[in-house]
Amino acid sequence: MFNSALARTAAPRTQLTLIAALVGSGVTLTGVVGCPSVGAALASASSAVFPAALPLVAPRQREPGPPRPPAMPRPSSPPPAPRLIPGRADGVVPDGVTVFDTELPAVANLNPGLLRALRQAARDAAKEDVTFFVNSGWRSPKYQNQLLQEAVTNYGSAKEAARWVATPETSPHVSGDAADIGPPKAAAWLSEHGARYGLCQIYRNEPWHYELRPKASASGCPPMYADPTQDPRVR
Incomplete structure (x- = not known):
């Protein structure tokens, strides 16, 4: 028969190890299903083994630098004079x-x-x-x-x-x-x-x-x- 006092005093990882050992040896865990103490132990052990995911930290936004000065327009050369074709x-x-x-x-x-x-x-x-x-x-x-x-x-x-x-x-x-x-x-x-x-x-x-x-x-x-x-x- 499962000893609930032992389950309450054992650490979560030890509790899981103990339960696995008892099941492996053929011991019937009478009253485990629906037992608050065992459920709590399992939940506590699960949270210890699989901790909640850490919150994502958003990347730091790069601060905009000073605006670039506008490009200076290149001086345009005058168009070539039209070639006059003799007639x-x-x-x-x-x-x-x-x-x-x-x-x-x-x-x-x-x-x-x-x-x-x-x-x-x-x-x-x-x-x-x-x-x-x-x-x-x-x-x-x-x-x-x-x-x-x-x-x-x-x-x-x-x-x-x-x-x-x-x-x-x-x-x-x-x-x-x-x-x-x-x-x-x-x-x-x-x-x-x-x-x-x-x-x-x-x-x-x-x-x-x-x-x-x-x-x-x-x-x-x-x-x-x-x-x-x-x-x-x-x-």
């Missing part, structure tokens, strides 16, 4: 322009004597089934400068570009004193017959470039320069 008003010509298309500035702004000579030569060449086209005539300084910059890029240096394109200040195209005639068949016709009209090829490396030399009709065209860099007018 027909600057002497750009579309394909198929002839010396008779005076509605285009490239033709209309040519030196009047040069334009008359080109038209007369074109009429005579047409009788031989040769058509003159104006690949370039008068040019504005802006257009001439663009062509020069493109030549520097294409040829790799200003020195090499000068063999093909003059500056706006020295180009006979800007003054209206030169015309580039094509196709090659027309340029070849002028090379053979141009002096009769005072039309001369000026540069050996440009068989399309013609200018007016009025005395050529009597004495022939003057010797050609190798390229524009040899022309004292463009130095």
